[in-house]
Amino acid sequence: MEIKDNGDLVIRAPYKTKKGYIEELVLRNRLWIEKKRKEVLNRIRSRPPFCQREALPFLGRDYPLVFNSMSKGVYLSNDKGFILPKIRCDELYDCVKKWYIEQARELFYFRCRYYMIKFNARFFFRISNAKTLWGSCSSKSVISLVWRLVMAPLDVIDYVIAHEIAHLRYKSHSKLFWKRLESIYPNYREMDRWLRDKGGGLYL
Numbered sequence: 023m024e025i026k027d028n029g030d031l032v033i034r035a036p037y038k039t040k041k042g043y044i045e046e047l048v049l050r051n052r053l054w055i056e057k058k059r060k061e062v063l064n065r066i067r068s069r070p071p072f073c074q075r076e077a078l079p080f081l082g083r084d085y086p087l088v089f090n091s092m093s094k095g096v097y098l099s100n101d102k103g104f105i106l107p108k109i110r111c112d113e114l115y116d117c118v119k120k121w122y123i124e125q126a127r128e129l130f131y132f133r134c135r136y137y138m139i140k141f142n143a144r145f146f147f148r149i150s151n152a153k154t155l156w157g158s159c160s161s162k163s164v165i166s167l168v169w170r171l172v173m174a175p176l177d178v179i180d181y182v183i184a185h186e187i188a189h190l191r192y193k194s195h196s197k198l199f200w201k202r203l204e205s206i207y208p209n210y211r212e213m214d215r216w217l218r219d220k221g222g223g224l225y226l
């Protein structure tokens with residue numbers, strides 16, 4: 023179940039799923055759906071469009087945008103910020119998005135490997151573009167992580183990875199799930215709160 027930026031609800035189900043089952047699912051989750059929908063629409067309304075932004079987040083820090091006609095791509099300098107080429111705004115958006123996805127792929131790979139080895143967890147990971155979930159875990163042990171997470175502090179990224187690793191063993195948010203998560207990432211409550219409070223700022 024996913025809420026799109028325009029507020030539409032999208033449900034993905036196997037081809038043979040009965041319509042009645044999906045309708046019941048929507049009915050059962052209607053409060054969650056309405057709440058999420060309001061959240062998404064409010065978040066979108068209060069966001070400045072990409073072309074008007076003056077800073078972008080990366081690993082928990084906001085960096086100013088510096089335009090330079092000599093720049094051929096996207097560069098991040100610790101003291102100057104994002105050095106960006108002077109190109110059309112929609113082209114720049116694609117460029118910056120590509121840059122984030124590359125950073126996410128590299129960083130998440132190393133963090134996943136760290137947790138894989140430390141907790142003897144077996145899974146594959148992929149980068150996702152989901153709008154309302156930060157991570158998910160499939161029945162085939164594939165952990166999906168949203169590239170926009172690379173904008174968050176490393177602790178938050180680690181928390182999401184740990185959360186999905188705990189889901190490899192326990193699908194629902196049961197007591198055993200939280201116990202397992204705590205054993206992988208003891209400070210999970212704080213990071214969960216960070217995502218709830220500030221996750222809306224991780225957008226492009």
Ligand SMILES: [Zn+2]
Pocket residue numbers: 185189195
């Ligand atoms: Zn979960």
